[in-house]
Amino acid sequence: MTITITAFERSPDGGKGLARDTRVRWALEEVGQPYEVRLISFRAMKEPAHLALHPFGQIPTYEDGNLALFETGSILLHIAERYAGLLPTDVNARARAITWMFAALNTVEPPILELGSARLLEGDKPWNKERLPLVEDRVRDRLKQLSARLGDADWLDGAFSAGDLLMVSVLLRLKSSGIPDEFPNLAAYVARGEARPAYKRAFAAQLAINTAKSPTA
Numbered sequence: 389m390t391i392t393i394t395a396f397e398r399s400p401d402g403g404k405g406l407a408r409d410t411r412v413r414w415a416l417e418e419v420g421q422p423y424e425v426r427l428i429s430f431r432a433m434k435e436p437a438h439l440a441l442h443p444f445g446q447i448p449t450y451e452d453g454n455l456a457l458f459e460t461g462s463i464l465l466h467i468a469e470r471y472a473g474l475l476p477t478d479v480n481a482r483a484r485a486i487t488w489m490f491a492a493l494n495t496v497e498p499p500i501l502e503l504g505s506a507r508l509l510e511g512d513k514p515w516n517k518e519r520l521p522l523v524e525d526r527v528r529d530r531l532k533q534l535s536a537r538l539g540d541a542d543w544l545d546g547a548f549s550a551g552d553l554l555m556v557s558v559l560l561r562l563k564s565s566g567i568p569d570e571f572p573n574l575a576a577y578v579a580r581g582e583a584r585p586a587y588k589r590a591f592a593a594q595l596a597i598n599t600a601k602s603p604t605a
C-alpha cells in the first residue's frame with residue numbers, strides 16, 4: 389500500500405515549509421518510506437469528501453490502506469511507531485521522546501501560534517501595539533526554558549527523535565521574528581534539524597509544488 393498525504397495546492401507561505409505537511413514529509417523521509425501527495429484547494433478542504441478524512445477541514449491527512457489519520461502529532465507518532473528511526477527502542481527513552489513530541493505541540497507551539505495571529509491577523513487593531521510585546525515575551529519565556537534544558541546538547545534527549553523533529557518544526561515558525569537568534573543554542577539546534585538530508589528532501593518537495601508554474605501561467 390502506498391502512503392498518501394494531503395497538502396495545500398497553494399500554500400499560504402509560498403512554500404517556506406511552514407505548512408504542516410512538511411513535518412509529515414520529513415518524518416517519512418527520515419524512516420525511508422515513499423509516499424504520494426494529494427494536493428487540495430482551500431475550497432475542497434471544506435467539502436464532504438475531505439471532511440470525512442479530516443473533521444476540521446485541514447491538512448495534513450495520512451492514508452495507508454484502510455487507515456486514515458489526521459493531526460500531525462498523531463500521524464508522526466504512528467510513523468515513528470510503525471517504522472524504525474524516529475523513536476529509541478529502550479522503553480523509557482521512547483517515553484521521553486514521545487514526551488518531547490507533546491511538549492513541542494502542547495507547550496511550545498501555542499504561544500508561537502499566538503504570536504503568528506498577533507502579527508498577521510491583529511496588526512490593524514488599536515490594541516495590537518500593546519499586546520504584541522506581551523505575546524513576544526510569552527514566546528521568549530518558553531524559549532528560555534527550552535534553551536536551558538537543551539544546553540550544549542545536539543538533541544533534546546540523546547539521539548535525534550520524533551520529539552526533535554516536531555520541536556524544530558515548531559521553532560521554524562519563529563524564524564522570521566528573529567527571536568530564536570536571541571538563544572544561540574536554539575538557533576544552532578534548528579539549523580542542525582534543517583541540515584538533515586531528510587529535512588532537505590521534504591522541504592524541497594513541498595517547495596517544488598509551490599513554485600511550479602500552473603499549466604495556464
Ligand SMILES: N[C@@H](CCC(=O)N[C@@H](CS)C(=O)NCC(=O)O)C(=O)O
Binds near residue numbers: 459
Ligand atoms: N492541529 C492540526 C493543525 C492543522 C492545521 O492547522 N493545518 C493548517 C495548515 S498547516 C490548515 O489546514 N489550515 C487551513 C484551515 O484551517 O482552514 C495538526 O497539527 O495537524
